[in-house]
Amino acid sequence: MQTLPPDLRAEAIHYIDELVKRSKMRSSKSFRCAAEGTLAELGSKYSSVDLQHKALEWRGA
Numbered sequence: 036m037q038t039l040p041p042d043l044r045a046e047a048i049h050y051i052d053e054l055v056k057r058s059k060m061r062s063s064k065s066f067r068c069a070a071e072g073t074l075a076e077l078g079s080k081y082s083s084v085d086l087q088h089k090a091l092e093w094r095g096a
Contacts, residue, residue: 036044081089 036047039047
């Protein structure tokens with residue numbers, strides 16, 4: 036960086052700032068599942084172990 040002329044140094048710093056902004060935007064977004072909570076009423080009827088066994092059954096394992 037120090038060997039760059041002032042105009043290119045400023046351009047490089049601007050580019051790095053933009054990359055940092057994009058990186059922060061990506062990391063701040065949390066994963067959102069569209070089906071989240073749609074089967075919540077089944078939680079009292081089935082345990083996670085029951086569901087795992089059923090999934091294995093469906094896969095033919």
